[in-house]
Amino acid sequence: MDILRDHNWVLSVGTFLPLAGVLVMLFIPKAEEQLQKAVALITALATLGVGVYTLTLFNYDRAGEMQFVAQTNWISVIKSTYYIGIDGISLPLYILSMVITVLVMIYSWDHIPSPGNPKAFLMLMLVLQTGMAGTFISQDLILFFVFFELVLLPMYFMIGVWGGENRQYASLKFFLYTMFGSALMLVAFLALFFKTGAESFAIPYLVEHGGAIAKNTQVWIFAGMFIGFAVKVPMFPFHTWLPDAHTQAPTQGSVILAAVLLKLGTYGFIRIAIPMLPHAAREWAPYIGLLAVIGIIYGALGCLAQTDMKRLIAFSSVAHMGFVMLGISTLTSFGMNAAVFGMVAHGLITGMLFFVAGSVKERYHTLEIARLGGMLKQVPHLGWILGFCVMASLGLPGLAGFWGEFPAILSAYSPLHGLSEGTFRVFMVIAAMGTVLAAAYLLWLFQRTAFGEPKPEFGGPSSDSHGQHDHASHDDAHHSDIHDVTVYEWVAWTPLLIGIVVFGVMPNLLFKLIDPAVAAIVSHIGG
């Protein structure tokens, strides 16, 4: 029996198990909120359990090949099959999506955002999980597209119903941008299908035959895919939906969006666009690199101009995804390794930052940086966790962020043979300056929110309680919310914090997994 097909049920079960939870929840009355939460959490944990089991079955010596491959008929008329598999690139992202969902579920236990209705909220989250996991295991373009789109609606509702004040605008913007991208992407997929002889939508088949398409045609098809994926990443200048969506989304939505959804775009570049259209990828690489470094600098400058903590983190995502795209644009094995690592690291770190931002908002009822301060005194644990994430995010060696950022910059020193070295070295210098800016805005954020004394309005020292009896009750209401990290938060955050340290100290855990798979993809470009 083919070792790569052994146990191939694990992926399907891991992907569709959340839907079983959704079905169960459908039949539980809305009023049974605790039961709803319990079922959702158990489903997510069971899904993660299947994921962990997948990890134990995975053959790490053959991480460059697709494993647990399953292929059955699905839409035979259009030659699309239910074709799934997982390799060293997909695996970390697949598991990441499961971990994040579990943590978000735990966090949701006592943090259901207004207007409540945990039933619908958690059901949407489980559907989202199926979409995310499915995207990473699809080996068929149509299947990929279906899963890619499946995440849209739940996210739309999550932002639009449970979001902040401007939620309706933000959710519609998110949806229209993404949908515009994916509509063109679908046209590009179909064009690719027909240009390779209308034989199959299987990704391996298209990777093998896509290279034979004429260069000019490739460039056009790539353009369609580029828009689809670049909107999702998001790359400058398609990023404008992101700050709005992040700022307005509920904490859970922001975390999932940052940790997993953005990766769907970069993953699409690595898995689909670049290996299938190698000639076009070479043509496009300098432009992708250019947009990536613009994203780095623009995102950083954007951060410096923000007064809202969540919005600042959102802009920092634009910058970080710029590093990932820079790594990808070099088309080298080194750069793509960095990119995939960066995707995972960004998922852990920025996910964590959004958790912290959500908790700050819950305590202080504001995310305005100018009004915050003295967190280290008032809520020391929360303050230090923020400090830790800030350090990780700015790329401190020894934490996960470093291994995404530094190799990405380094890889631009020597891009794939045939790409202009001069151009990429300029990109490298600019990107390096971006890290300085990143340190600036992140430290500035930390300094303003965590150092010093708490502001008077939140019970800081200058508030004179004797003279303000009239306002006492009002102030009490304000202060009573300000407490340190709760048990649920500790449970939800610890795995991420551990992950950031572990992958920071032992990056090889991940690189060992990614490298063979990346090498397999790069081999299609080099040829």
Next chain:
Amino acid sequence: MLSTLFAVANWVSPAVDYHAIAPEIIVAVGICVVLLADLFIADRSKWLLSTVAGFTLLGAFIPVLTLALSDVGPRSLFDGRYVIDDFSIVMKGLFLLSAYVIVLLSTTHIEEGDYYQGEYWVLMLSSILGMLMMTSSRDLVSIFVALEFLSIPAYMLAAWRKRDAKSNEAGVKYFLLGVFASAVMLYGMSLLYGVANSTLLSDLAAEISGELTAIRVLAVVFVVVGFAFKVSAVPFHTWAPDTYEGAPTPVTAFLSVASKAAGFVALVTVLYVAVPGASDVWQPLIWVLAALTMTVGNVMALRQTNIVRMLAYSSIAQGGFILMPLAVAAEGNSSAAVLRSVVTYLIVYAATNLGMFGIILAVSRKTRSGEVASFGGLFSYAPGIGALATIFLASLAGIPPLGGWIGKFSAFQAVLEAGTTWGYVLAVIGAVNSVIAFGYYGNVMREMWMRPVPNGDTSPIATPAPLKLALGITGIATLALGILPGVALHFGDIAVFTSAFGG
């Protein structure tokens, strides 16, 4: 004179395959039963009529099934003027099932009004009979007869609420423009007959090919324009919004799904069987119509505040998507994919759109309003209906994994399979349009999920049983077609016509 009489006396009836036309016969009998029963039963028992109508349709579906399962190839009757092949069987099944859902949608609505119930069912069944005939007609005359047979009852249905000015306006507009379209088409048909000296579609195909003379071009253009009215393609769509808004809601569902599908059936039959040789004429024409229809339909729908009117424009835009692949039907090897896409699209569109009309009927029973704003907060007090409505809207917007996406997907696939520059341009126009469309579908979703309930009235919605059944059928169909799209595509995989293009 005498010789004529002799001729009549010698007339022998042609051999009729009664199995083949059993669906039509059953519906015809059903019409008579409803008509007669209506005369004799008391007013309080009129509900029986809807039951009879429903069972007639289901009864007629049985021979459709047996025909589909029989091994006999295409059955040709009356010298090839009436053909029962895979295409007509699939479309007959679609018409009967959608008509059944429409009966379910109408039942309560019709019983609660104080208008004529018997007439409603007779007219509806007659129109269905016309549609069944349309699927099998392979002759200009029978196509025209079928088209009038399905249209004339529909005109009357649109004006069914006769004391309501809007309903009257709907009927009159629909009638006047419909008749005008028929006249244009008939003129085109007369030219075709003049050229080919035959009304049989397959005879026309031989005559309309090669270098086309002006009269042939004119004939084809007139016929296509006539059908463009029927499928409410822009710029021949002006009747649709007013008619849809004014007609009783179940009738609107009927017009926007069944009647429109019948128009497409006729158009496809004529293009594929009669005038494939004139593809140089009709392809560019349909290209322009499709691009205009999608774009104008969508942009106008964005501006609507009345949900039925919005769905009217949405159905115009959806019609554009169905037309889209026909613009490249004769290019390369695309003809089979084009036919598949049209049939698939019609199937998923029927399921989804009927479902959405069911939602509108259910909601308006409570709110008594047709405004989009009346959907405010629906999800919070009626999560079941809210979730179903979301599914239908998302399906109309073409979001996987719901039925609508496979329709859109197969349309894109067919257009791109042609591999022409014009095909690619049209596909990109279609892609951009599918994004615009989300603007108004998403707007309704936003009302349901994110806006407060108007007047704070959160009393539950009482959905009568037939409506529930209709929503259940369409909801399951919409989901199933999206997750197992092979089912719909399989029905569309029909080889009968495509040989006309010579591959």
